[in-house]
Amino acid sequence: MSTIAPPPAPAPETPADDTPASAPARHATARALWLRWRWWGLCCLVLLLVGVLIAGIPAKEDHPALDPRSGAARGTRAADQLLQQRGITSGTAATAAELGRALREADTTVVLTRPNELTTRQLAELGSIGRGEHSRLLLLAPNQSALNAFAPGVRADYSAPDLKPPIGPGCDLPEAVAAGRVELDNQSFSGRPGDTACYPGSTLHALLSRTTGTQQVIVLGSADPLTNERLAHEGNAALALGLLGAHPRLVWQVADPHPQQDAPAPATPTTVPTAFPTTGSTGGGSTGGNSGGTTTDGPGDAPVERHGDHRTAQGEPRKKTLLDLVPAGWHWATYQLGLAALLAVAWRARRLGPVLGERLPAVVRASESTEGRARLYHRADARGHAAETLRRATRRRAAAALGLPHTSGDPDPAALTEAAAARLGRPPADLQHLLYGPAPTDDAALLRLADELDDMEWQVRQP
Structure with a gap:
């Protein structure tokens, strides 16, 4: 005869804790949320940090070379600031109409930083303007078309320069005498009798000055003495301040945002790199080794696009792509990040080890399955x-x-x-x-x- 075992005695009631029962549950829930979302939070923090760093990177220089607003190596902000400290009023002119008004003003120095970008019609109109009294016109590395318009009789030599910088003035022009030895190694010129020729090579000169009454035209074969990177070399600063500070008002030619679609000024029959990306000109001339221009082999040749020039082979403006807006340094950063990602993939793949085969069906003991499921339940509370x-x-x-x-x-x-x-x-x-x-x-x-x-x-x- 079998008997039924009595039911077990009920477990003694445990005294109530001072801490609420929900406190451990809340703690466990917070810990589970932290373990689940910690990597996403870290990724968001890294992205936020990268965004702050990118926002703090200085913007790409928007002004071209020889622009008085540009602080880049080929800009002229340093010379312009020094002149303003001396009381010179500085301004800019972009269009042919603005240049014409500047040329008519008295007691004004006008600097044509890019005379080779002016079209044939613009050169003819500006060359026929009656310039103001006590005025000076400074041409930087002009081609022959610009010389014919503003300094008839001056011939430019586009062959290899025979100058060995730094060179002495070799003339009695006050600005050149005060500057002494400067760095000029690009174009050289020959003028008419009566012109003041300075900085001689074996046959030609890098600077010519022509004075007619109170009006003066100065032709300079290189813009290097005016740039930020060369201003402190030799007597470049003295020459730049002397040439630009002769009158109380200074006007710089800057790039025209809306250039005329007109026939460009004819170029010389030799291969000459221009100083800047042209905006309707295929003329030659150089301003001291600036990159980003066009090359022509004759008056009828089409411009050839170089790095930094956003124009097609037919001279039409080319639309900028997304890669054109990315600074050059970020391309290398992208390559480095890609290489780092490949190395990380190779590193993690090596840690996985070789693939092992397993005979199926695999026998898993019930205790292992129970313990594994229990651990999952415990980890997830x-x-x-x-x-x-x-x-x-x-x-x-x-x-x-x-x-x-x-x-x-x-x-x-x-x-x-x-x-x-x-x-x-x-x-x-x-x-x-x-x-x-x-x-x-x-x-x-x-x-x-x-x-x-x-x-x-x-x-x-x-x-």
Whole structure:
């Protein structure tokens, strides 16, 4: 004769803690959120830092060479600032109309930094203008068309220069005498009798001055003495300030934002690099080795595009692409980042090791599967899901032991609790709470629930 074991004594109630039960749950939830989102937060922080660094990078220089607003190596801001400190009023002129008004003004020095970009019509109009009294016109590395318009009789030599900088003035022009030895090594010129020729080579000179009444035209073969990078060399600063500061007002020619679509001034029959990207001119001339221009081999040749020139082979403006707006240094940075990414891929791939084959089907012990699933539940703090899994398994096994039908899904809750209560002699409410109650709030409650379910199932299986 078998006997039914008495039900286990209920576990003693633990005294209530001063800390609320939800505090550990909130802490565990915050930790789980941190572990889940920490890498995304780090990526956002890195992107924000990179954006701040990129925003702090100085913008690309928008002004071309020989522009008084440019602080680049080939700009002329340093000379312009020194002249303003001496009381010279500085201004700019971009269009032919603005240049014409500047040439008509008295007591004004006009600097044509890019005379080779003027069209044939513009040169003819500007050359016929009656210039103001006590005025000076300074031409920087002009081609023959510009010389014919502003200094008739002056011839430019585009062959290899015979100058060996630095060179002495070799003339009595006050500005050249005060400057002494300067750096001039580009074009050289020959003029008419009566012109003042300075900085001689073997046959020609790098500077010519022609005075007619109170009007003066100076032709300079190189713009190097005026640029920021060369201003402090030899006597360049003295020559630049002397040539530009003769009158109380100074006007610089700058690039025309809307150039005329007119026939350009004819070029010389030799290959001559221009100082800047042309805006409707194929004329020759050089201003001291500036990069980014066009090359012509004759009056009818089309300009050939070089680095920095945004014009097509037909001379039409070319639309800038996205790569044109990216600074040159960032191209190398992109290549370096790509190389670093490839090295990282090779490094991580090596750590993975060779591929190992496994015979299928693989046998996994039930204890390993149970422990693995339990670790996942514990890591995710899924106590409710774990408790429901234990209860569902207990309900199905208890229903089978009690002979209750459960062809699909769980057995009927009322029938299960009534049958179990009759078998065990316990109140149906206790079994209802045990089998269908709320989820445990901590790990200790989950362990107690598992023990109670195991004990109930053992008692139900007893005959």
